[in-house]
Amino acid sequence: MRKTNRNADADEAEIDLTPMLDVVFIMLIFFIVVASFLREIGVDINRPDTNIDPPESDATSIVVTIRGNDQIWMDDRIVDIKAVRSSVAQRLASDPEQGFSIITEAGASSKTLISVADGAREAGVKQVNWPAESTQ
Template identity: 45%
Template structure:
């Protein structure tokens, strides 16, 4: 018996990837457009202009110093964190125009500085500055 040699005129099938790429790019655009970005929470800082005169904290300012061991000092007296608000209220009552200047030591913690600033706000003083040392 003779084997028949069948010629196949069939071409090999190729998969067209164009529609798949279209879908992938449309999905990419969709995800980029609908993405929500997280806004980091922080403190707004207004840095002084370079041409502005730098003034030292004068006697009118309520200066709150924070030591490297997070000890708080107001007008030469060591103060507990719980009594910072009362001291600032008393000094603010004497001079309502006096701003609060916080002078933290570079080794002090940010937590104590924020607590002092919060105490000043609770005492009714909204002009609070941080003195860089």
């Protein structure tokens, strides 16, 4: 039987990893540079100035107030989120050109605000206004 030297075979089969590491570093630099040019897509919200008076004095306007604990108030009563559409539709039946405003207090969630605005639009409101946060 012939005896082979395994250490000699292992030395001859060695692979040089330096070119592969160079390629990996070049790819890393490429992705870092490309990622710096990407922009995040988001929703731009333009809130009005804080010196706008709430339109509560206008008798023909529909005013919905969202409290800090996400309670929805309309005509001095609490309204369920599911009943906003029907309540607004009832008010619009008498005058379809009424204004519609949402007043939010600090702590009110954006989910509630969007749900109320969607319900109003489904009821037929042409424009939804939301002044700055109430100071009540």
